Amino acid sequence: MAEVADDRQSPVLLRLEEREGGRIAWVTFNNPAKRNALGLAGKQRLVEILTGLRHDEALRALVLTGAGDRSFIGGTNLAEMKDFDLAAAEASATKTHRMCDAVRQFPVPVIARINGYCFGSGMELAACADMRVAAGHARFGMPEVRFGIPSGMEASVLPRLIGWGKACELVLTGDHIDADEAYRIGYLERLVPYAGLDAAVESWLASILASGPRAVRLQKRLIMDWDRMGVTDGARAGIQAYVDSYRSDEPTRMMTAFLNRRRPA
Helix, strand or coil: CCEEECCCCCCEEEEEEEECCEEEEEEEECCHHHCCCECHHHHHHHHHHHHHHCCCCCEEEEEEEECCCCEEECCECHHHHCCCCHHHHHHHHHHHHHHHHHHHCCCCCEEEEECCEEECHHHHHHHCCCEEEEECCCEEECCHHHHCCCCCHHHHHHHHHHCHHHHHHHHHHCCEEEHHHHHHCCCCCEEECHHHHHHHHHHHHHHHHCCCHHHHHHHHHHHHHHHHCCHHHHHHHHHHHHHHHCCCCHHHHHHHHHHCCCCCC
16 A cells, blocks of 8 residues: 655645555644644645645545544634734635635545534535544534624535524524534534544445446536536436446446446456
């Protein structure tokens, strides 16, 4: 298993792992002393990492997580934010949007491995992943109003994920919820003990690696179409994606292998 790791001093770390069937990217938010809070440098670094990975045709999945066992992302760096002028506030909010949008539009499946506190921009970022699994001790919240600012940017994803009522409750009160509640309202796909986080992620990765690389990328693009289209236009986009899958030999190989009870080449 070949791996390429990033500089351990970076606010966001990248590790590339070579596996049979393709490459997995592991991105770790690396500020454990501050609950992995993401400042401007961390947000910029994440955008740079994701921009570079977009063109890696061997990449099969991206896993996002936090350093240590206490926090995924504990929010944005308040010490950095408290003295913003109007221009700095706009620049920071724009960076938050760009990093979340880079996750949402990433061409392969994105898994959020939530290992603890998941607040503010952390909850927004995880909401933009395709699948979320959390440890039982994780906590979630959108506390911005407690600090004199509204929850903006990709907080707009929350109503379609957890419903208008719950999204309004979180952003209007700044209250936290525990992992059981996050699972109950549909924010999480899986909830496991901390010791089971890696096994949950691995089960998803195994399924992705067992699927057609091109088909998964087409499916991810189609999910983005569903998000912005009505049912009829979404169906038309689905027809085109289905046709496009036959522009390679992937369907023939994988179906033939299944019918012959063997693994595809």
